[in-house]
Amino acid sequence: MATKLPHTDVAIIGLGWTGAIVASELTAAGLDVVAIERGPWRDTARDFSIASVPDELRYVHRQELMLRTAQNTVTVRNDPSETALPMRNWGSFHPGNGTGGAGNHWAGITFRFQPQEFRLKSYLQERYGPTAIPDELTLQDWGTDWNEMEPFYTAFDRIVGTSGKAGNLRGQIQEGGNPFEGPRSEEYPTKPLRQPYGPVLFAKAAAEMGYRPFPVPSSLISEPYTNPLGVTMGPCTFCGFCTNYGCANYSKASPIVNILPALVRRQNFTARTNSEVLKVLTDSTRKKATGVLFADTSGEEWEQPADLVVVGAFTFENVRLMLLSGIGKPYDPSTGEGTTGRNYCYQTANGVQLFFDDKNFNPFIGGGAVGMGIDEFNNDNFDHSGLGFFGGGSIRVTPIGAAPISYRPVPPGTPAWGKEWKKATVKNYLSAMSIGCEASSYATRNNYLSLDPTYTDRFGRPLLRITFDFPENDLKMAQYCTSKVADIARHMGPRQMVENPMKGHWNTVPYQSSHVVGGFIMGENPANSCVNKYLQSWDVPNLFVVGASAFPQNPGYNPTGTAAALAFKAADAIKNIYLKDPGPMVRT
Amino acid sequence: MTRALWKFRLGMTAAAVGGLSSLAMAQSLGDAEFNVVDRGRYLSILSDCAACHTAPGGRPFAGGLSIETPFGNLVTPNITPDRETGIGKYTKDDFQRVMSEGIGRGGYHLYAAMPYPAYTKMTAEDNAALFAYLQTLQPVKNQVEVNQLPFPYNQRWSLFGWNALNFTAGVFKPNADKSKQWNRGAYLVQGPGHCGTCHTPKNALGGDKDSEALQGFVIQGWNAPNITTDQHKGIGSWSADDIVAYLKTGANRFDLASGPMAEVVTKSTSKISDSDLAAIATYLKDSGETSTAASAAIAQSEPVMKAGAALYADRCSGCHTPAGEGIPKLFPRLADAPLVNADDATSLIHVVLAGSRAGSTDAVSTSPAMPAFDWNMSDEQVASVLTYVRNSWGNAAPAVKPADVASLRDHLKKQ
Numbered sequence A: 001m002a003t004k005l006p007h008t009d010v011a012i013i014g015l016g017w018t019g020a021i022v023a024s025e026l027t028a029a030g031l032d033v034v035a036i037e038r039g040p041w042r043d044t045a046r047d048f049s050i051a052s053v054p055d056e057l058r059y060v061h062r063q064e065l066m067l068r069t070a071q072n073t074v075t076v077r078n079d080p081s082e083t084a085l086p087m088r089n090w091g092s093f094h095p096g097n098g099t100g101g102a103g104n105h106w107a108g109i110t111f112r113f114q115p116q117e118f119r120l121k122s123y124l125q126e127r128y129g130p131t132a133i134p135d136e137l138t139l140q141d142w143g144t145d146w147n148e149m150e151p152f153y154t155a156f157d158r159i160v161g162t163s164g165k166a167g168n169l170r171g172q173i174q175e176g177g178n179p180f181e182g183p184r185s186e187e188y189p190t191k192p193l194r195q196p197y198g199p200v201l202f203a204k205a206a207a208e209m210g211y212r213p214f215p216v217p218s219s220l221i222s223e224p225y226t227n228p229l230g231v232t233m234g235p236c237t238f239c240g241f242c243t244n245y246g247c248a249n250y251s252k253a254s255p256i257v258n259i260l261p262a263l264v265r266r267q268n269f270t271a272r273t274n275s276e277v278l279k280v281l282t283d284s285t286r287k288k289a290t291g292v293l294f295a296d297t298s299g300e301e302w303e304q305p306a307d308l309v310v311v312g313a314f315t316f317e318n319v320r321l322m323l324l325s326g327i328g329k330p331y332d333p334s335t336g337e338g339t340t341g342r343n344y345c346y347q348t349a350n351g352v353q354l355f356f357d358d359k360n361f362n363p364f365i366g367g368g369a370v371g372m373g374i375d376e377f378n379n380d381n382f383d384h385s386g387l388g389f390f391g392g393g394s395i396r397v398t399p400i401g402a403a404p405i406s407y408r409p410v411p412p413g414t415p416a417w418g419k420e421w422k423k424a425t426v427k428n429y430l431s432a433m434s435i436g437c438e439a440s441s442y443a444t445r446n447n448y449l450s451l452d453p454t455y456t457d458r459f460g461r462p463l464l465r466i467t468f469d470f471p472e473n474d475l476k477m478a479q480y481c482t483s484k485v486a487d488i489a490r491h492m493g494p495r496q497m498v499e500n501p502m503k504g505h506w507n508t509v510p511y512q513s514s515h516v517v518g519g520f521i522m523g524e525n526p527a528n529s530c531v532n533k534y535l536q537s538w539d540v541p542n543l544f545v546v547g548a549s550a551f552p553q554n555p556g557y558n559p560t561g562t563a564a565a566l567a568f569k570a571a572d573a574i575k576n577i578y579l580k581d582p583g584p585m586v587r588t
Numbered sequence B: 001m002t003r004a005l006w007k008f009r010l011g012m013t014a015a016a017v018g019g020l021s022s023l024a025m026a027q028s029l030g031d032a033e034f035n036v037v038d039r040g041r042y043l044s045i046l047s048d049c050a051a052c053h054t055a056p057g058g059r060p061f062a063g064g065l066s067i068e069t070p071f072g073n074l075v076t077p078n079i080t081p082d083r084e085t086g087i088g089k090y091t092k093d094d095f096q097r098v099m100s101e102g103i104g105r106g107g108y109h110l111y112a113a114m115p116y117p118a119y120t121k122m123t124a125e126d127n128a129a130l131f132a133y134l135q136t137l138q139p140v141k142n143q144v145e146v147n148q149l150p151f152p153y154n155q156r157w158s159l160f161g162w163n164a165l166n167f168t169a170g171v172f173k174p175n176a177d178k179s180k181q182w183n184r185g186a187y188l189v190q191g192p193g194h195c196g197t198c199h200t201p202k203n204a205l206g207g208d209k210d211s212e213a214l215q216g217f218v219i220q221g222w223n224a225p226n227i228t229t230d231q232h233k234g235i236g237s238w239s240a241d242d243i244v245a246y247l248k249t250g251a252n253r254f255d256l257a258s259g260p261m262a263e264v265v266t267k268s269t270s271k272i273s274d275s276d277l278a279a280i281a282t283y284l285k286d287s288g289e290t291s292t293a294a295s296a297a298i299a300q301s302e303p304v305m306k307a308g309a310a311l312y313a314d315r316c317s318g319c320h321t322p323a324g325e326g327i328p329k330l331f332p333r334l335a336d337a338p339l340v341n342a343d344d345a346t347s348l349i350h351v352v353l354a355g356s357r358a359g360s361t362d363a364v365s366t367s368p369a370m371p372a373f374d375w376n377m378s379d380e381q382v383a384s385v386l387t388y389v390r391n392s393w394g395n396a397a398p399a400v401k402p403a404d405v406a407s408l409r410d411h412l413k414k415q
Helices: A017-028 A056-061 A120-128 A146-160 A197-208 A315-324 A419-428 A472-492 A560-578 B014-018 B020-024 B034-046 B092-101 B124-135 B158-166 B180-190 B240-249 B260-267 B274-285 B303-320 B346-354 B379-389 B402-414
Strands: A008-013 A033-036 A074-077 A269-272 A276-282 A289-295 A301-311 A342-345 A348-355 A372-374 A393-397 A432-439 A448-456 A462-467 A496-500 A517-519 A543-545 B066-069 B072-075 B217-219 B222-224
Touching: A008 A017, A008 A289, A017 A033, A017 A560, A033 A301, A074 A448, A146 A560, A197 A372, A197 A393, A197 A432, A197 A472, A276 A301, A276 A315, A301 A315, A301 A560, A315 A448, A315 A462, A315 A517, A342 A448, A348 A472, A393 A472, A432 A472, A448 A517, A472 A496, B034 B124, B092 B124, B180 B274, B222 B260, B222 B346, B240 B260, B240 B274, B303 B379, B346 B379, B346 B402, B379 B402
Parallel strands: A008 A033, A008 A301, A033 A269, A074 A462, A301 A543
Antiparallel strands: A276 A289, A289 A301, A342 A517, A348 A432, A348 A496, A372 A393, A393 A432, A448 A462, B066 B072, B217 B222
16 A cells, blocks of 8 residues: 655656756746656766776676666567567666666767658658658657757757757858758857867768768767856766766766756755656546656555656656556557557667778777767658668767777677787777768557566566567668768778678667667657647646657657757646646647 | 843743743843844854754754864754753853853853854844844754863863963954945954854964964864965955855855865855855955965976876866866866965865865755775875875975875774
8 A cells, every 4th residue: 555645746757868857847937846766866976986987897888877677677579479578688778777867878969850850751741752651661740840849959958068060050051060950049059079080080081072071969068068057067078988877077968967956956856766656646537647656665655646747767668657557548560559659669770890000090089979970861861762761870970989898899700809809909999990870760560669468577567568670661771871881981991891781680689779769659649649749648638758758750860859858848838838727738 | 222122021931931030031031023033043154053063964953063173072062942951041141151251051161162262253232143043943852962072171171271371252343444344244254254263273272373364274184275365375366256156156266165165155155145245255355465475386397296297187187177277166276276275285185085075056056076086096196196286387385295195094084
């Protein structure tokens, strides 16, 4: 029997980027907020000391910032005919845990999605004809548009101090920025980072081939910055311990650096850490959320009554909590009916590795979001007529910093150990680099999320089951885009190059990307989406489900900037529309 | 004048049940009016009473914090109005005597860990207001054994002699040649703010060396730096606005408050009114010329400096920047920094060994930290890198000896 806690205005599940943003915005508006986080409290000063944080064994191999699979994991299969098995070690992706969530261990790349993405299905039909989209794909519009999104991208930029160069300022294309981006209302808050040699060489080659390279937008920032909440960041030192690590220099934006220090000072904010939400509670009509049920580390259950519930966990847990709480109808791939769990997408990771004889890249100098990119082959920035696929990828060189244990850039054919391996390591360590292509992942009928019929967590609740394989569309796109990367690589004149387009079936190893999206998607109508453009549940109007779980498909960009912009969008709607007239904000 | 502010209320409370003898002192029994209580509340912030009179995790003002002195430990008393264990039996006059003479109810002498040598400068009106505020607090039953000093320091009679040598009673006397704002600042610094308790050098008996007021003193393993206008060792390079920013937010373009000062900022100075902060700055900017000639910096070619430069590049430069400029509000500036140039390097050794965390205020909430290096830097390495920092980028100060590091390392282990 759960113990009932005092009522609060808003209960928020998860204190990563989306939970922290919504908590910050709503407490500033005077609402009482209780945020419930399944993991521990994390704090830069205490947990990410510069004297101890650069520890690859601890953070990459032992994955200290990630959710423990004994606490919660997922089961996986490639298609609906298979029986899913649980992941007992993280591989393909890294769900975070604790305050800051995945916002602690992210790389810091902070793209905005392009205007056409928000109405992708309509856009592609307009450009290529009403039947051009392959039957395999279930692409959708988002129910929102660029003009509605832009102010919230800007709000996030101001919080994190993003470093970069505008490519499109209020409709004017800017030299040195990304000409394919949507019109920005203002320049980046901080100037672009300085570039190491690899990105410089890549940008030179790309420019010589007629492409327009730009600095990758980065929330590892280039200069001191104090954000509107009054917290201060320091400039990135290119130490190369970003992805999978917390930043000790206050240089990589994260909820614990950029929001929580100010948030915890507010009297109307409460955080409950090490507290795992079991379900969202609804009343007998199932049209109204009454609060959340959570368990502490002793297994004691607590009910937190609230007027509003905001779900801001990782994609997987957002969708699982909705399935466990009976919100919406579970998606069924055999009929195409139901919306909860629908349009689960991933990211298609490709790359080309280059081995030189006469270059020194000093690969230990780097950062998760330091680099140069081009967008000529991303999304629909190139003509797809006759290509047989849609989508594309962000092509870029981002030297993330050579990991002391893992970074062994040896050419194919090198023995995996022994004298020859050591010799090849020495020969290539300084003179190898790679060009990545982080490419789109488009929704299909058979890629979806559901509750596993067999495996449960320690509370007896079903685990989330992932059914996913790479669509034919995406594999063709991977081949095409990787060949374009290879053209640039060839122009750079390496001794040897190795193309790695995504091929075959999705596998849980190796690590590919934590960009898992969809499953509780936003859209124009409740027949094919779960939340409206304000991230408000169609079925339960006082429930908001915020994050990358709302993406109907994934373009060739990293998702954090958009997940965060959606959090600002949801908070803005709650403050300015919902509170004045509680109820559905989009009528159908 | 003050008395008019006090109300006689005969009909009330357990406190009044004590009989005629209590009623004879009835001026202490009535509740004061709001304006007086609120002035007292503000004075308790100015004086930072709760900082010492609260045990870690304990109820505010209920005492129990252990104060380390060169003579042994004292534990702060309970100053809530509990009649048995607090100051519930005190009258306003009893309290006035505590503040102005260092003499407790019943006539015993207080140890000067209670900064009555500063509080003696406070006006009777302020003391009455402070007392009125303390009397409104919820009484907390918390018995504290204050005197935990070893013989002979535990003999309170010895304090007669101490007071004769070190203590001059008397309320603050305004300087008619100075502005009203200057005098307000002087009152705050010398009286309730009791800045000199940490920042003024002490004689062998622990008494203030008044001729060296605010020139810095090592206390509890920290160097409370020189806060005079000395250009090299003091805060002469800080403008009045810099001083105000530091006290109000815990950070300015030079430095962040850390160590014991972080607590002073978060609990006291960040809550002081802007006009009082401006008064403090005016006084500190005009509290007499004390500039000392800077000694010559140790040559960069010395082996200790070369070793220090390498250690600095490896361990320190990422945050404090290669030229020691730091990042405002995040990583303190080391170049031309008063604390760095102080003759005594205790604070520097302390933060390198044990780390330190800046205070958090509404205006500057980041609260960044210096990590501890005691586990991976030797005494020699700490001494070298600090010697380098103290003699680079315009700094000049005596070398740090490995033995000093070893000694503070021992001290910190015992804490």
